[in-house]
Amino acid sequence: MRKIIVNAIGREARVAVLEGNRLVELYIERPEEHRIVGNIYKGKVENVLPGMQAAFVDIGMDKNAFLYVDDCLPPTIDKTKGKTPSINELITKGQQLTVQVSKEAFGTKGARVTTQISLPGRYIVYLPNVPYVGVSRRIQREKERERLRSIVRDILRPEEGVILRTLAAGVTQTELEADILFLRARWEQVQTDKRDARPPMLIYEDISLVSRVVRDFVSEDVEEVIIDSRSRYAEVRALLGRYQPKLEEKIRLYNGREDIFAYYDLDGEVERALRRKVWLKSGGYLVIDQTEALTVFDVNTGKFTGSHDLEETVVKTNLEACREIARQLRLRNVGGIIIIDFIDMSVEEHRNRVRDCMEVELRKDKTKTHLLGFTQLGLLEMTRKKERHNLTDVLQRSCPCCEGKGRILAEETLLGMLERELIGHSRNDRADAVLVELHPHMVRYFFEHKYVDELQDSTGMSVHIKENPTLDEQHYRIAFIGSEEEVRARVEA
Structure with a gap:
């Protein structure tokens, strides 16, 4: 439940x-x-790029939306047969288009849009311009699938179509008809609003979260x-x-x-969903690394030692990891390419068990996933549709200190950088003393390891260190260079 x-x-x-x-x-x-996914705009084509089979459409956002050729083909064209027409045969620069956002803007990329409009209801997704009836794969009984198809075909107009959602299973004709009529009325209102709209303009917005x-x-x-x-x-x-x-x-x-x-x-659950390491109940753990191109899950036995043999321990850990990985995909809203590095299994039957377990767990996910299988290196490949920002991007931002790398300069590295700069000053400025400002942690570290003495020996200058809490741990500031008396006065000020 x-x-x-x-x-x-x-x-x-x-x-x-x-x-x-x-x-x-x-x-x-x-x-x-x-959230703009699902919103419908009256836009204007800003540029057509035949070499990329795409176009940029101004929908009133900071970045122009991206329209692929497949997303603007008429529904009557079978993309699997024959040659796909060039995008400049379908649309032209300056043309006004009704488009719907299918994917949020990510990073430097604008939103992705389509001319194939769909309006989601509770039981159906309404397709105002596509004469097609589809049924969710999660409705598996063929008799029920055919019942639903038969009901909606009697309600739909020749140019309309629907995709029956999982929640449609078992509902009555009256409930389905009410859903279709409601969404049809919303589409007719969009058409009315579009006539008077000057692009770029929002003409339909989805309901609240x-x-x-x-x-x-x-x-x-x-x-x-x-x-x-x-x-x-x-x-x-x-x-x-x-x-x-x-x-x-x-x-x-x-x-x-x-x-x-x-x-x-x-x-607490949300805070744990932002961590790189996730512990399993058995004592094993996952390490999750997200990059712009893909997300990697690394499975480790950790504290779990099993009770019989190594292979049994490995399989149990991997099966538990399957359930937790499927949960983390949904919780963190991970999209795109996903690679899972399970603990190596020597028996083919065990790999099949892990794959089957992963398939079962992914069925709970409403977002479209595709499990490709194990590679020759034993990595499990899969994809998950990217529709909105992942949890990390929503709740966190890049660290201004490490700029998103998750690592900062080692103390010894900072020492080397400072030493080289001070040597340059000692040669060019011929100064007696220098005042250097550092983060409080770095000040303590320099004195504990007698780095100040080393700097004085290598530079030939009297080096004075002062705390500056406004600096981060991988930056320093040379505040003043001059005589010993002048620097001491600055330190005491």
């Missing part, structure tokens, strides 16, 4: 999804960082939804009242004095 905790008091909205009382997903929305999570997550297997904001509580009950009135009883208002995340001990 799942539980959803909503912290919506204050400027920041946070939604935590728990499975078995463990945090598995976290969503955060801030006023200055509105809290309502979106409730729409997409709340079902029979959710035990309860606990919300600490009266206004959000009313909003959610109204939303469920239209979709699923019988689920309204699962919504509960939190009236406690303690912060709701602190009450459910979620702040």
Whole structure:
């Protein structure tokens, strides 16, 4: 059973999804960082690049959006047959386009957009211009799949299509029809708004984070939804009242004095989700390294020694790691290429067990994943769709001291840099003494290791050290060079 905790008091909205009382997903929305995936804009083509089969579209953001040729092909074109047309055959510079954001902007890249519009509902994703009916792979019974297809085909217009979501399993024709009619009306309103809009302009915005999570997550297997904001509580009950009135009883208002995340001990879980090392219950651990290109999970036995033989210990650790890695992917919202370095297994059957376990755990993930299998080096490869910023990017920023490297200069390295600069001054300025300012930690370190004496011997100058708390540990400042009397006066000032 799942539980959803909503912290919506204050400027920041946070939604935590728990499975078995463990945090598995976290969503955060801030006023200055509105999620734009799903938004529809009337944009203007700024540039067409045939060599890249892409175009840049101005949608009113700091960076122009990126439109690939595959994302602007008419739905009637079969991309698997024949040659894909050049993008400059489909759109031209200066053209006005209705586009929808499919991926947030990341780093130096602008948002990715598509001309293939879709509007998500509770049971369906509505495709206003694509005559196609798809069914979620998670609905596995063929009889149910065909029932759903039959229902929606009787409701849809010739130019329309839908993708039936997992929550559609078992719902009635009335519920599906209500969803389609509601989304059709929203699309018709978008069309009306578009006529009077001058690009670039937002013409459709998805619902708030809290309502979106409730729409997409709340079902029979959710035990309860606990919300600490009266206004959000009313909003959610109204939303469920239209979709699923019988689920309204699962919504509960939190009236406690303690912060709701602190009450459910979620702040500690969030803090642990930012660490590089994650401990497993058995005593093994994961090391997680995220780069711009890919994310690497390294599995280690750690304190777990097993009870019988090495191979059994390895397999048990790897299977436990599978479950935790799948959780960390969702919790940290890791996207892109993912490499998992399991502990080496000598038996093919054991590798298959680990792969099967990983497949089972990934089925719990709503985000699209693709498990490729083991490489010749024994690394498990997979991909996970990147739709929004990962948890680290949302909650942290690059350190101004190490600039995101996670490492700073060693004390001896800083000593060498300072020594070379002071030698240069002793030759050129012919000064007797120098005042150097350092971070308090570096001052203590220099005196403990008698580095000040070494500097005086190598430079031939009287070196005076002074604490400057405003400096970080990998920088120093030569504050003054002059006579011994002048420097001492500066030190005592």
